[in-house]
Amino acid sequence: MVPIKVFRFDPEVDKEPRFETYLVPLEGSVLDALRYIYENYDASLGYRFGCSGAGHQRCGACPVLVNGRPALSCKYLIEKEMTVEAHPKFEVIRDLVLDFDRERKRDKKIIPNVKITIDPEKCDGCRDCVFICPLKVFEVRKNEAKMISVPVDSESCCGLTCEQCSIFCKNNAIKIEMMMERKT
């Protein structure tokens, strides 16, 4: 068992967010750890999920910050000394649950995870990446003569825990490079 620090916040009741520490098994993903906390310690923990952990496609339901870096919790394997926070891209409904319809004003620096490069030759501005990215990292903008996708918020990118944009780009125009040791 290892301790994990988890962000707790109910905007209606709490003035300030707080962190609580729980002991969880050192196996599986961050999502498994959240489920463990929910089932064994505190069922009031709010978190989003689509799948049930490792081995599934990425639906983008569960973005969080792990040790300050964005990740999908289903794909980030649990390790010692972890802090899990709500992803700062969107408003918090409760705890780790985000309201994907309401973006939040960035008041906190995220440690960038990745470097995203878009090949201007290959990109045709089709907006697939705009729609598939769970964190609205891309925008299509006019660049000289043509429309092209631009990573306007690569800070929010969940990197190799998600990668949906580069996998599903029809022109293979998106390259994601991790700026840290990879954890998936």
Next chain:
Amino acid sequence: MIESHHLEADVFIIGGGIAGIRAAIEASQQGTSVLLANKGYVGQDGAAVWMAGGGYQAALNPPDSIEQHIRDTIKAGKYLNNQNLVQAFLSLAPESVQDLDRWGVRWKKEGGKYPQIRMPGETHPRSMLHTKTGEHLGGEYRKALSRRIRREKNVTLLNDMFIVDLIKNGEAVVGAVGLDMKEGEFRVILAKSTILATGGFMDCFEFTTANPTATGDGHGIACRAGARMINMEFIQFFPAAALWPANVYRDAYPYGLIYELYGILYNRLGERFMERYFPVEKDFATRQAQSRAIAREVREGRGSPHGGAYLAFRHLPRNLLDAYLRECWDVPFFRSLREAGVDIREDAIEIGPAAHYVQGGCWINELCETNLPGLYAAGEVGSGGKDGADRLAGNALPFCMTTGYVAGREAAHRAKAHPMPKVDKGQLEAVCAEASSPMNQQDGIKPAELKKRIRRLMSNCMMFERKGEELERGIKELEHMRKEMLPRVGSSAKTRKFNLEWMEALEVRNMFDNAEMAMRSALMRTESRGLHERADFPNEDPLWLKHIIVSKKSNGLELTTEPVIFSFIKPPESSKPQ
């Protein structure tokens, strides 16, 4: 408790997967207003379709034909299909491929044609491919469908809305009561037509390829509202979900490798055991046949260490595998294998059968109407017996697209011809009071605990080699749990906003209904056919060429049978009643 302001729409759709979205698009195109409720955020949730691997069947390339597709489907279904539905919906499958193409799904294309591969049970190659070799199609659907639905002006998405129960006016369904998770409040949705598109209840089993959100809420609410449910005993198990290595646990990907790379299954003795069961098809047998064979090997002590079988590719030349792996370098499954240090050129992976798909659901006709006026069903919950006793791999999604299309169209037609319904306030209050009960429990039973018990029970008596006495015991235990434990199920957390335990407590009610319908139907069918395998009745019985229909009466579930109509093809002489 309930707001006096009700949400209203011409067409109300429950479920934001492929069938629900297709229905919403169609109803919107027909010019009706649409509300679509989903228990997660549409496009970023646990809908089964986003996790789909390959598998999309449509007869596009001669000599294949729609007729052959229908024949293959009915043959796989052991002649227990509703043939009219198979014909009505599969005829629309080629068109649905075009729809998805237009909406941005990148099928593999060569010279203006769609190259297809043959999956088990198909006479001709009939399964669509992704442009990238070995890539899942699930992400394509997610990209295309969640983008397309948001472009429909007539559609309003109700994200994070868990539907508690349908509401009725006489026999007619006039909408539903939902729990808005974001606010922790009940909402009343009134509609001229309501479409169920909620998927299956695979989460009633311990090992499943489905997401934990697949609790069969639509089956539960439909049954409680009085809908007739059909073929509930048929549950498909996916033969090859990964058991090992751990970082791909439950991944359905290995199944594709059986037919793409001609993978071979071995037991722990190193025997190619599939040859023993199926001398002709061998490793290429249908899903159920594979699952059953693996389960038997495990039961007889010849399983792999993690309780399944070995899947190996060493029989193929190394340079051929290298070429394939180079193409699939980026595929998450192979990346995970590399991380785990497993090299399929040398090592086998372990796979085993997992609950994958539910063949049973609402009885529907060719217009996707259920027996309740105003209620339609599409996709997995809109069964109608179209899959029969077994489902062809790759038939689920075309059925979702085509039933979604028909349900959307018909629901819109009905909405145009009817005024906005009224609803009795007493009924709403009764629904809300019952749904609030988990919040009023002190020291209640945790829903997660109850879910575990249901999964245990279902995995024990509803997988392979079902036995009459085990099912009877199982039903008794379920009844006992329903009586003693379900009323005490409670949420220990009392926060109203996004209270997962509250939602789980409501899901548990549906899981009880689903488990009971499935077990009772399985007990009644005293034969083995397709997915339904009875150890005490091991043979197919021609007298059982009929559907079991479950409906809820005041004193419990009533089970009746309905003959199968052979409007398209007749079963072979040997399986006809003597």
